[in-house]
Amino acid sequence: MTIKVIETTPFSDQKPGTAGLRESVARFREPHYLNNFIQSVFDSVPDLAGARLVIGGDGRHFNREAAQTLIRMAVANGVSEIILGADAILSTPAAAHLVALEGAAGGFLLTASHNPGGPDGDFGIKFNVRGGGQASAELTDRIHARSLQIREYREAHIPLPRLDDIGLHSLSEGCRLRIVDPVNAHADLMESQFDFPAIARWLQARPGRFLFDAMHAVTGPYAREVFVRRLGGDDSLLLNASPREDFAGGHPDPNPVDAADFVARFATADAPDLGGASDGDGDRNMIVGPGRMVSPCDSLAIICANHDCIPGLAGRLKGVARSMPTSRALDTVAQALGIPCHETPTGWRFFASLLDAGQIQLCGEESFGTSSDHVREKDGLWAVLAWMQMLASHNCSVDELLERHWQRFGRHYFVRHDHALSSEQGDAVMAHLDQHTDRGRLTLGGYELSADSFSYTDPISGHTVTRQGIRLHTDTGGRIVFRLSGTGTQGATLRIYLEQAVAADADWRQDRDGVLEPLSRLALEAANLRKLCGETTPTAVI
Ligand code: G6P
Ligand code: ZN
Incomplete structure (x- = not known):
């Protein structure tokens, strides 16, 4: 194996934002741009040498090429095992889960979330730490500082297997590549958090009662495995479930503006009982019922109030958190439950330390992010399943659940x-x-x-x-x-x-x-x- 040390000069715009480094694909394609950032991470996280690393992305344009570059640089930087979602695919919650499950020292997530994809769209890369959580502000500052001083990066010149060839591959004497099914572990995790038989009965009781919109993005295969294969729903409940590199030209953000067509399906008299949608990388969620979208702030508060329906949360809620701009509906419920409600700045990473310390088990944001402590990222599919579980347990409609909530806690x-x-x-x-x-x-x-x-x-x-x-x-x-x-x-x-x-x-x-x-x-x-x-x-x- 030859390791090449390549000279470079710094770029001034590699400061990772709340969710990693996001730039246009064109910028990422500029010589050394991606390499500089990756090397800045390896230089800032020395633990990665000799350790396990997870790699996967939302499948957008440039995903595969970036994954290949990452693999070559990971080998050159001494990583001992790389776990790659087949075809370089992993939704953000699935990647965070694999980092934790596999005891990896970190993971690279190739995603610009809901930003448009394609050659003229955006690309992104973010580094998650051991346990699967997002990098802290201190770490991203360090990575940024390093990117401003970088003079060289390391890349291994080795042949790579096909990225969809599931199994073990030896890349060098000290490094192997394990290509895994991107969906299974996450689907198992979902099954461990919810009462699947109860949800299956609810789902199958009336054809057409549930619709899921994957917005041509990464969650299609995850939703097919969970809602169709494991819960026995009909294939027709899946919309836009074949991922596309450019998200079919759309803006894969589950909100009433970018997913207006989906919301409109719930305006008719024969609307499904429940709708769920997720974004480019599968961490956001939107919940829709007949005639209305559920505000993410209400969704969070309602899950909190009904957490006993959800096996993964029942009887173990010690605290909750919301980002500051998220409405105070959650605070009202927390107060009634006698548990603390933390108010954090915008950005999922601020929940990480509270989750790790066991101070909170449920958190969410107005920006359509909701999750529990089953994983250190927000999880679109989890939130949708939480709603299915609540409707199944209470045998009620979305409207009834909302109105009962407001009647009890105010709005x-x-x-x-x-x-x-x-x-x-x-x-x-x-x-x-x-x-x-x-x-x-x-x-x-x-x-x-x-x-x-x-x-x-x-x-x-x-x-x-x-x-x-x-x-x-x-x-x-x-x-x-x-x-x-x-x-x-x-x-x-x-x-x-x-x-x-x-x-x-x-x-x-x-x-x-x-x-x-x-x-x-x-x-x-x-x-x-x-x-x-x-x-x-x-x-x-x-
Ligand atoms: C990303 C982060 C979220 C955050 C959101 C805010 O989606 O993962 O945690 O809430 O960005 O975005 P904004 O554009 O409002 O800064
Ligand atoms: Zn996202």
Whole structure:
């Protein structure tokens, strides 16, 4: 085996965001770009030498080539065993699970999540640590710092087997490649968390009662194994279940804008009882019932309230967590259960230490992410199964489950308004909002408001992060949160999260947008959006 040491110069834009390094495919195809980043990870995680490493991706354009580069560099950097999902495929939760299951020192996940794929789309790479969790901010900072100094990378010049050739392959004297079925272990994990016979009875009781949309992305084969093979559903419950390298030109994000066609299927009188959809890499989920999408914030709170239906969670919920912009519906349930509810910054990685320490067993985000401590990533299929299990246990509809919940805990009306801005506009808006937090309390648009900038100290590591979003609270249960998206690849996206809490004995049957209208106007005023950006109509309402 020849190991080549190749000279290189640093790129200045390799700072991993909340979910790894995401750039256009064109950027990733530039000579040395991918190699530099991979070597920066190996240099920052010396434990990888002599250890096991998991590799897999969401199957988007450039996935296979990137996996081959990774394998060659892993061999050159002394990895002793590489576990690869066949054809370089692994959904994000399946990859995180394999890292834990196989006792690997880490895993490379090749994904840009829901960002569009194809030659003109995006690609991404992220490194997950031992146990399967996302890299901490300290580690991603270290990787970034290394990427700014890198002078050389190492690559083994060896022939590789076909990436779909399941089995053991010797790559060099010190390194073997194990190509595994990408689906089975994750399907087994799902079976261990839920009562499959009960869900199967629910599913088979009425043909057409459930639909799953894989959005032409990675979850198709996972959904087929679980919903069709193991739960005995009909093949016709699967939509867009053959993964495509460019996601058929779509934006594989399960939300009411990007999956509007799917949501529309639930508007008719003969709508299925339940719908689930997942994103490019299988970690996000959207839950739909006849005539409505379930807000991810409500979904999280409802799973928490009904966790005893779910065998993997029953009787063992000690704490829960939500990201700060996620509505406080979860807090209300946690309080009733007498368990702590942690409020963390946006980004799944902030849940990791709480999960590892056993302080929480359930967590989620408004950005359509929900999961339990069965894995250290969010898990789209898990959330959909949780809803099937709840409907099966209570023998009720989505509407009934929601209404019973609101009747008991009250309702947190919630919506997110996104505004696509230039980077300069984004910075100007945030700078304007900062002025409110300096004062702490203010009167605006007839409201008495308290304002702060969200900081968080991880209770386990003691690590503090600041400036994680600006919060305005009204004295009447309203809340507005502003932050800039951390996942875009161009310009800035301002996210405005609007929430109005309504007590159980008040009217929780109102129209969401009607209830949130006053807060929406207040938000525009607080951000001075018309003056700073001209446009005030959101580019997406989610
Ligand atoms: C990714 C992360 C999530 C996070 C979301 C926020 O999906 O995995 O944990 O909530 O990004 O995205 P944003 O664009 O709002 O920064
Ligand atoms: Zn994703």
